[in-house]
Amino acid sequence: MKPIVYTRVALIVTNPQALRLGSLPRHHFSQAGGIIGTQGADWPLDDGHQGIKPSHCQIVWDDGAFCLVERNGDTRINGNQAPLGRDVSVRLNQGDRIRISSLCIDVHLEQEHHNLPDPERHLAEHTIEELLNAEHTDAGDLQNLPAPPGFDVSIPEPAEPSAALQTLMQPLEQISLDPLQALDAAQAQRAPQTPPISLDPKHYGLSEAPTPMDLASTRFEAISGSRSSSGEDRMSQHDTPSYESVSPAPLHSTSTLPAEPLLEGLGASVGNLDAAASYRLMLESGQTIRAFIQGLLALRNTTHGHQRLSLQSRTLQPIEDNPLHLGQSYEDTLRALFSTERSRVHLSPKAAVEESLAELSRHQHALLQGIEAGLSALLQAFSPAQLTQRFQRYDPDQTKAEQAGDWAWQMYNHYYNELKSDRQRGFEKLFWEVFEQHYDRALRAEA
Structure with missing residues (x-):
């Protein structure tokens, strides 16, 4: 067999987006060869990375083949990490890939180019219409080609017109009008050429179906799959999938569900x-x-509780950015938290809840400190020494020691009755005054 002789090589850049303006993404070299490099080369290339030398590599025709010779640059071929080396030559084959700096270049070896409609373009750059309309597809040229051995290229003589007329005039009764019978007849004729294909019992419905030959051989596959011959085993009832045994599997948290x-x-x-x-x-x-x-x-909400126990922050800021602290209704608060039109300067729902819970924790701690301080102040106010000193100011003439105990008890009864009367608020005022001082101090300490 006569070896194929390539008359030129086409080099095409597969990543033309890496080329700088002015560099062409393809070039053809004849058997005269040429230089690949920067300005002044037969094929100037520039990728902007300064990795291409003026005489980077060279295409030469040597011993009946195109070869790539590295000159001054690093040239790699077919994915090799190591460059060829200076003045090293390698024979180019169809489909080789050359790497020059950041450019990937495919090699296309071409024969006589006068057969192409446009010799300046590669075969892959022609459209199908251009190739079909080319002159080399002329039927006269095909008839002059030598016939293979044993192949009869003689054109049969046309049948007699009377025989064709008799065929068209045969009675309609001889022609079956049943489409199923016609399909069966066509299938019987093709049976020796298309052996039956048995069903796959494990992957039925999932395995790739063979390419159908014609309608006659596919009408049964379209309904129930290919039919098995009498010598082949059909799928057993055990392997046949049953719809009754199929039940919806429970949805796990990893599956696709609304929740x-x-x-x-x-x-x-x-x-x-x-x-x-x-x-x-x-x-x-x-x-x-x-x-x-x-x-x-x-x-x-301070309307249903004591004003002093309201959850109010002790830190001042220009705006209230927590939707839960705006004093709105539930519906307005919900929209302020989750609406697509919520304010851009409001806290996210998660941050708003975290801030509210942290405020509750600080409030609880400060509340305990305030209650403890208020009770301590009340206990101190009812100490015997302090009450005795106070009672002596009420009745300074009491000097009899033997009556001091009875006198103190009587004074305490008067004191208690006055304390719980409607005109007195000292007891309550004492507790809340001390409570608020310590409560406010604790909140500001943790803010």
Whole structure:
């Protein structure tokens, strides 16, 4: 067999986006060869990385083949990490890939180029219409080609017109009008050429189907798969998939279900979920969020509690950026937290809840300190020494020691009755005065 002689080589850059302006992404070298490099080379290239030398490499025709010779640059071929080396020559083959700096160049060896509609373009750059309309596809040229041995290229003589007419005039009764019978007849004719294909019992419906030859050989596959011959075993009843045995698998938290973002936000598994359990989880989560928000709003509402115990921050800021602290209704608070049109200078729902819970914790700590200080002040106010000193100022003439005990008890009874009368607020005022001082001090210390 006569070896193929290539008359030129086409080099095409596969990543032309790496080329700088002015560099062409393709070039053809004839048997005369040429230099690949920068300005002044037969094929000037520039990728902007300064990795291409003026005479980077060279295409030469040597011993009946195109060869690549490295000159002054690092040239790699077919994925090799090491460059060729200076003045090292390598024979180019069809489909080789050359690496010059950041450019990837494919090698296309071409034969006589006068057969192409446009010799200046590579075969891959021609359209199908151009190739089909080329002059070398002329039928006269094909008839002049030598016939293979044993192949009869003689054109049969046309049949007699009377025979063709008799065929067309045969009675309609001889032609079957049943489409199924016609398909069966066509299948019987093709049976020796298309052996039956048995079903795959393990991957039925999943394995790749063979390419159908014609409608006659595919009408049964379209319904029930290829039919097995009498000598082949059909699928057993045990291997046949049963619809009764198929039941919906439970949905896990890793599957695609509406509650999946909620489970991800919870950060913990709640077990297997089907559609009903997923709906119930989302419903109960919404009810829980509603109760939580309403509870926080009620704690901050001062109309149903003591003014001194209201959850008010002791730190001043230009705006209140927590939607839970704006004193709005539940509906307005919910929209301020989760609406797509919520304010851009409000805390996120998670940050707002975290800040509110931290405020509750500080409030509880300060509350305990205030109560403890208030009770200590009351206890100190009822000490015997302090009461005796106070009673002596009420009745300075009491000097009889033998009556001191009875006198002190009588004075205490008068003191207690006055303390609980409607005109006195000293007891309550003493507690709250001390409480507020220590409560405020504790809040400011932790703010």
